[in-house]
Amino acid sequence: MTAPFEWTPDARELADLELLLSGAFQPLTGFLTSADAHAVDEHGTLADGTAWPAPVTLALPDDHPAAPGDRITLRDPEGAALAVLTVTERADGSVAGPLETLDAPEHGPFARLRRTPAEVRKELAGREVLAVTMRGPLDDLEEIKATAEELDAAILLLPLAFGEGGPAVVRAALKARDRLPEGTLVAVVPLAPRHEPSIDLELREHVAEAYGATEHLAGPEPVTLPGPPHRRGLVVFLTGLSGSGKSTVARGLRDALLERGSRTVTYLDGDVVRHLLSAGLSFSKKDRDLNIRRIGFVAAEAARHGGLAICAPIAPYAATRDEVRAMVEAVGADFLLVHVSTPLAECERRDRKGLYAKARAGIIPEFTGVSDPYEEPDDADLVVDTTSISVERAVQQVLDPLIQGGWVR
Ligand SMILES: Nc1ncnc2c1ncn2[C@@H]1O[C@H](COP(=O)(O)OS(=O)(=O)O)[C@@H](OP(=O)(O)O)[C@H]1O
Numbered sequence: 001m002t003a004p005f006e007w008t009p010d011a012r013e014l015a016d017l018e019l020l021l022s023g024a025f026q027p028l029t030g031f032l033t034s035a036d037a038h039a040v041d042e043h044g045t046l047a048d049g050t051a052w053p054a055p056v057t058l059a060l061p062d063d064h065p066a067a068p069g070d071r072i073t074l075r076d077p078e079g080a081a082l083a084v085l086t087v088t089e090r091a092d093g094s095v096a097g098p099l100e101t102l103d104a105p106e107h108g109p110f111a112r113l114r115r116t117p118a119e120v121r122k123e124l125a126g127r128e129v130l131a132v133t134m135r136g137p138l139d140d141l142e143e144i145k146a147t148a149e150e151l152d153a154a155i156l157l158l159p160l161a162f163g164e165g166g167p168a169v170v171r172a173a174l175k176a177r178d179r180l181p182e183g184t185l186v187a188v189v190p191l192a193p194r195h196e197p198s199i200d201l202e203l204r205e206h207v208a209e210a211y212g213a214t215e216h217l218a219g220p221e222p223v224t225l226p227g228p229p230h231r232r233g234l235v236v237f238l239t240g241l242s243g244s245g246k247s248t249v250a251r252g253l254r255d256a257l258l259e260r261g262s263r264t265v266t267y268l269d270g271d272v273v274r275h276l277l278s279a280g281l282s283f284s285k286k287d288r289d290l291n292i293r294r295i296g297f298v299a300a301e302a303a304r305h306g307g308l309a310i311c312a313p314i315a316p317y318a319a320t321r322d323e324v325r326a327m328v329e330a331v332g333a334d335f336l337l338v339h340v341s342t343p344l345a346e347c348e349r350r351d352r353k354g355l356y357a358k359a360r361a362g363i364i365p366e367f368t369g370v371s372d373p374y375e376e377p378d379d380a381d382l383v384v385d386t387t388s389i390s391v392e393r394a395v396q397q398v399l400d401p402l403i404q405g406g407w408v409r
């Protein structure tokens with residue numbers, strides 16, 4: 001049964017939730033209380049002294065209404081109800097309490113390989129088990145074979161699949177399995193990496209033990225060589241006041257890139273976005289933020305597979321621009337923030353659509369720069385003031401760094 005309160009944890013918390021529910025994080029059965037989290041930070045144990053290396057907590061924003069005694073349905077971003085948490089504590093921005101699984105059907109690539117520790121232990125019953133946790137391809141299968149032979153152990157490959165690189169790790173495990181002795185098992189474990197390498201390793205050991213390991217080998221860390229810039233995804237995000245020249249420069253840039261023909265270009269025109277993707281949204285802070293997040297989402301999808309996306313909304317709030325930067329970087333693409341810094345006086349002088357006059361007359365409320373804020377970026381990768389330069393020159397000022405940075409040939 002789902003509960004009246006709802007929450008969608010972030011990707012890392014959802015991965016931890018899956019491990020809590022599957023038993024891979026035994027002896028944990030739920031997110032840590034503040035006392036346990038504190039003890040983990042201080043001594044590497046739970047409050048009762050049981051060894052546990054890493055805080056496994058669930059953040060809940062202060063404005064979420066759930067209080068102790070309430071039940072919260074935890075959902076994945078696609079809306080599937082995964083578990084119900086009965087709140088026993090809200091402290092330090094986190095929430096703790098017992099979890100009930102809702103047995104949501106597994107989805108995502110390689111779902112059939114997500115086996116619980118109990119299933120795997122049953123299959124390996126009574127045997128010595130050499131578990132190999134991996135975050136990238138294994139470079140020395142001979143060593144694994146030799147160790148397993150020496151121990152007379154079955155081999156269990158545990159690809160730690162989390163985030164963008166997850167499917168590649170699983171493919172590496174399946175490939176390795178084919179070259180290892182018959183009977184080698186693969187179980188996918190969605191363990192998110194921890195920043196501190198010693199904590200990460202200890203956590204891997206705990207998880208391997210839950211899967212029945214009598215011996216654990218940590219596979220090598222993956223070497224991530226980013227592709228050459230001209231193949232990497234890129235989002236060019238122009239921000240600035242209405243009339244500053246964002247759309248004019250964005251269109252000029254798009255045309256210049258299409259003429260060169262070296263990249264696939266997606267142009268998210270501000271007006272088209274407001275008419276389709278964000279139709280019906282107002283200019284309140286909430287709706288502007290939603291508009292920018294939608295633009296960021298589409299741009300990141302275009303960049304995920306190496307595309308170049310150009311966006312040109314006002315995007316007045318720094319925190320929301322930061323969110324878009326994070327969304328884009330999370331898919332392994334680059335993000336270039338261009339501040340079209342043409343001052344208000346010049347934008348108002350141009351008043352191409354007569355909007356400033358209407359805003360001054362109070363006919364249009366919440367107008368950026370007049371009766372609504374614009375937070376100037378302090379993290380712009382490039383600043384272009386179009387007051388006294390030609391359109392061609394402004395476009396060139398954005399195109400040049402793209403060529404110099406190797407994104408465009
Ligand atoms: N209240 C108010 N404030 C600012 N702008 C307004 C407003 N009402 C309508 N418009 C017109 O909408 C365009 C800005 O839309 P954006 O989607 O770029 O804005 S935002 O990023 O969501 O803040 C903007 O277009 P540009 O001139 O191309 O920037 C305006 O023409």
Ligand SMILES: Nc1ncnc2c1ncn2[C@@H]1O[C@H](COP(=O)(O)OP(=O)(O)O)[C@@H](O)[C@H]1O
Pocket residue numbers: 240241242243244245246247248249312350352386387389390391392394
């Ligand atoms: N160097 C320049 N770069 C861009 N626009 C310029 C430049 N010089 C003058 N303009 C004019 O300024 C106006 C900018 O409008 P627009 O591109 O729609 O701005 P925004 O999309 O930021 O609202 C256009 O009328 C454009 O012709």
